[in-house]
Amino acid sequence: MEYAIEVKNLYKLYRVGDEVVRALNGVDFQIKKGEFCAIVGTSGSGKSTLLNMLAGLEKPTKGEVIIAGQHIEHMEEDELVSFRRENVGFIFQSFHLIGTMNAVENVALPLSFRGVPRSERLKKADKMLDLVKLKKHKKHFPNQMSGGQQQRVGVARALVVEPEIIFADEPTGNLDSHTSEDVMHLMQDVVRKEKRTLVMVTHDNHLAEYADRVFHIIDGKIVKIEENHHEKEESLQEKDEGSTGKKTERNPVKKDERVQADKNNKKEKERA
């Protein structure tokens, strides 16, 4: 079987002063095409490090990362850039939308990096926004949309280049719990419809239940892989876009959660 992702004997060690941190300490798994997998663990368990390795954003200390049939661990930076452009989509916690562009323009943006002509870009973006149920918001700018709507734009933008694999790092980390559920339903539904492979990192066990399989990571090791049995036919609940149409508030204020969110946002900025 050809897997979307294969990881073999993966290690990532960081040297901090005299100490060595084993951020990934021997990780092996395979993810099938079309699977939705969640990587779950507490802060510092190695989730982001693993996602960065899978996306080719960092080099492993040892081991193999095979994405869409290609070994990426030895690729040079320029090869990785074009590899990511061709094969991978990202969904970020803090959306990363361009404030001066409306929803269609934001979704169309990744296509311009591929040299797709403007009219075709806008047509594809338009179709993606239908898919994420934002028909009425196509001309809206990010500051005219709720958090959930902005993340729907983020999902559409990740899908527009038809990537084989989508990586999502705490995609609902900046949303309240109700909106998070909506966005999770949407992601689950669209990746199924579009037959994409989705890998999501989260510290939230409940959100991980939307995935087909859940990889639990502790101290840089996958300690358990759980399978969730969803009704495959079950589709996005018949929610009209009005259900997330109201202005939603950011996650109400637990201090350590906010610190965590700030930390993640900082990491994203470094990656972007």
Ligand SMILES: Nc1ncnc2c1ncn2[C@@H]1O[C@H](COP(=O)(O)OP(=O)(O)OP(=O)(O)O)[C@@H](O)[C@H]1O
């Ligand atoms: N650049 C780095 N230099 C040194 N240590 C690092 C570096 N990046 C990560 N680490 C360490 O590796 C371990 C795993 O970190 P990682 O960021 O992958 O965890 P995480 O599960 O994503 O945590 P969080 O949920 O808080 O983002 C931690 O002990 C962390 O301190």
